[in-house]
Amino acid sequence: MDQTTRIVRAFEDAGYQTTPSRRLMAELVAGSRGHFSAADLQDRARQRRAKVGRATVFRALELLTSLRVVERLDLPNRSHAYVLCDPDEHHHHLVCSRCGRSVDVADGELARLVDEIGRRNGYRIETHRLELFGICPLCAGAGTGAAVAADREGPA
Amino acid sequence: MDQTTRIVRAFEDAGYQTTPSRRLMAELVAGSRGHFSAADLQDRARQRRAKVGRATVFRALELLTSLRVVERLDLPNRSHAYVLCDPDEHHHHLVCSRCGRSVDVADGELARLVDEIGRRNGYRIETHRLELFGICPLCAGAGTGAAVAADREGPA
DNA sequence: AGGCAGATGATACCAGGTCTCATCTGCGAG
DNA sequence: CTCGCAGATGAGACCTGGTATCATCTGCCT
Numbered sequence: 001m002d003q004t005t006r007i008v009r010a011f012e013d014a015g016y017q018t019t020p021s022r023r024l025m026a027e028l029v030a031g032s033r034g035h036f037s038a039a040d041l042q043d044r045a046r047q048r049r050a051k052v053g054r055a056t057v058f059r060a061l062e063l064l065t066s067l068r069v070v071e072r073l074d075l076p077n078r079s080h081a082y083v084l085c086d087p088d089e090h091h092h093h094l095v096c097s098r099c100g101r102s103v104d105v106a107d108g109e110l111a112r113l114v115d116e117i118g119r120r121n122g123y124r125i126e127t128h129r130l131e132l133f134g135i136c137p138l139c140a141g142a143g144t145g146a147a148v149a150a151d152r153e154g155p156a
Numbered sequence: 157m158d159q160t161t162r163i164v165r166a167f168e169d170a171g172y173q174t175t176p177s178r179r180l181m182a183e184l185v186a187g188s189r190g191h192f193s194a195a196d197l198q199d200r201a202r203q204r205r206a207k208v209g210r211a212t213v214f215r216a217l218e219l220l221t222s223l224r225v226v227e228r229l230d231l232p233n234r235s236h237a238y239v240l241c242d243p244d245e246h247h248h249h250l251v252c253s254r255c256g257r258s259v260d261v262a263d264g265e266l267a268r269l270v271d272e273i274g275r276r277n278g279y280r281i282e283t284h285r286l287e288l289f290g291i292c293p294l295c296a297g298a299g300t301g302a303a304v305a306a307d308r309e310g311p312a
Numbered sequence: 313a314g315g316c317a318g319a320t321g322a323t324a325c326c327a328g329g330t331c332t333c334a335t336c337t338g339c340g341a342g
Numbered sequence: 343c344t345c346g347c348a349g350a351t352g353a354g355a356c357c358t359g360g361t362a363t364c365a366t367c368t369g370c371c372t
Contacts, residue, residue: 017369019319038359053321058360074230076283078329080359094279105273113269117261118290123250125290127232134274134281173338175350194328209352214329234360236328 003030003084010067010087021052025060034100035073035081073102076133092129096136105132159186159240166223166243177208181216190256191229191237229258232289248285252292261288 007026012018028041038057045052061082064070068087073095075081083093083102091104110130118125163182168174184197194213201208217238220226224243229251231237239249239258247260266286274281 017318019369021320051321053323054359055322055361056320059319062360072234076285078228094273094277094281096279097282103277103279105277109269110266113265114288117250117288121250121259121261122293122296123252123259123288123290124296125250125288126253127290128286128288129232130284130286132270132273132279132281132284134279134283137278140278140280173349175338177351207352209354210328211330211353212351215350 006030007064007069010069011063014063014067016063020050021056022060024048024050024052025057025064029064029070029082029084032084035075035083035095035102036100037079037081073131092131094132094134096139097133098135098139101136101138105130162186163220163225166225167219170219170223172219176206177212178216180204180206180208181213181220185220185226185238185240188240191231191239191251191258192256193235193237229287248287250288250290252295253289254291254295257292257294261286 004023004027007030008018008023011022011026016022024045025041028044029036032040038054038061041061042052042054042057045057061070065072065082069084070082071085071093073081073083073093075095076097081100083095085091085093085102086104090107092107092110093102094105095102110128114125114128117123160179160183163186164174164179167178167182172178180201181197184200185192188196194210194217197217198208198210198213201213217226221228221238225240226238227241227249229237229239229249231251232253237256239251241247241249241258242260246263248263248266249258250261251258266284270281270284273279
């Protein structure tokens with residue numbers, strides 16, 4: 001089962017209708033290399049001569065976020081983006097600041113650390129978020145941003 | 157030297173002029189309990205019958221951010237806020253999701269963890285950000301949001 | 313095959329932030 | 343002490359990302 005199907009399935013399993021727009025969103029999200037914004041998706045939809053309303057894109061992203069199929073990132077440059085990720089376990093993101101590719105990172109030892117910080121300060125911790133930014137192996141190898149151009153759409 | 161003076165001093169040391177608006181911003185920021193937004197500051201300025209342009213507020217916050225006197229938070233509810241914090245060492249924030257009060261948390265063991273994650277994934281990590289959200293001791297004690305009302309202005 | 317809950321696109325709106333520009337002022341040189 | 347100008351300001355236009363409203367359309371269950 002490929003990524004697109006998995007996403008469509010996620011919609012179905014959660015009781016949402018399968019519509020052309022949603023299928024398209026699923027394809028576009030599945031075909032993204034790095035992170036993407038709502039506007040990216042809409043542009044790419046338009047490139048395929050498909051018309052999707054802005055609201056629909058946001059609605060789809062909202063649903064996918066709630067289904068934990070994508071997650072919203074707050075980038076260091078104060079903009080936002082979404083990334084496709086693993087819905088099954090709590091994790092964080094390691095994001096390439098050049099090409100946007102992101103890998104999921106298990107919480108691991110962090111949980112313990114977070115716990116300890118909470119205890120030391122008397123806070124009851126509810127959630128935490130760790131975001132890591134750096135240069136991915138491909139970009140490091142490629143030198144001056146060669147991987148950037150390859151960012152949009154294509155097999156993972 | 158009180159907090160306000162410290163902030164004014166930060167402006168001076170960085171070679172910026174000391175103007176009434178900046179002094180006012182310094183006071184308002186220093187007098188904030190939890191986190192605050194640009195709009196909060198402007199409102200509080202207006203309450204004192206001082207007129208500051210929106211742009212000026214943002215400009216001041218931008219400077220203070222670059223001087224690391226304040227930091228920008230991305231709250232879980234997708235809004236933003238600024239918090240006063242320690243300019244002298246790399247740290248993270250533990251933020252009360254009820255009253256917004258924030259304590260600085262030293263990086264500590266996290267650095268090691270981050271390093272390891274980078275190494276394991278072949279990324280050269282440039283920056284990381286950890287944000288913790290929970291209920292602070294005061295709010296936990298006060299029960300239903302009593303501390304919330306006390307949030308704006310007053311001695312730390 | 314029919315009906316309706318749920319989905320859609322257009323469009324208006326909102327918040328947070330940036331840009332521009334004409335005016336004003338802190339402050340260092342003299 | 344005062345003068346001039348770099349730097350700061352406020353007003354307001356604008357931009358981006360996101361939400362709300364609403365009339366219309368359509369997937370899907372019966």
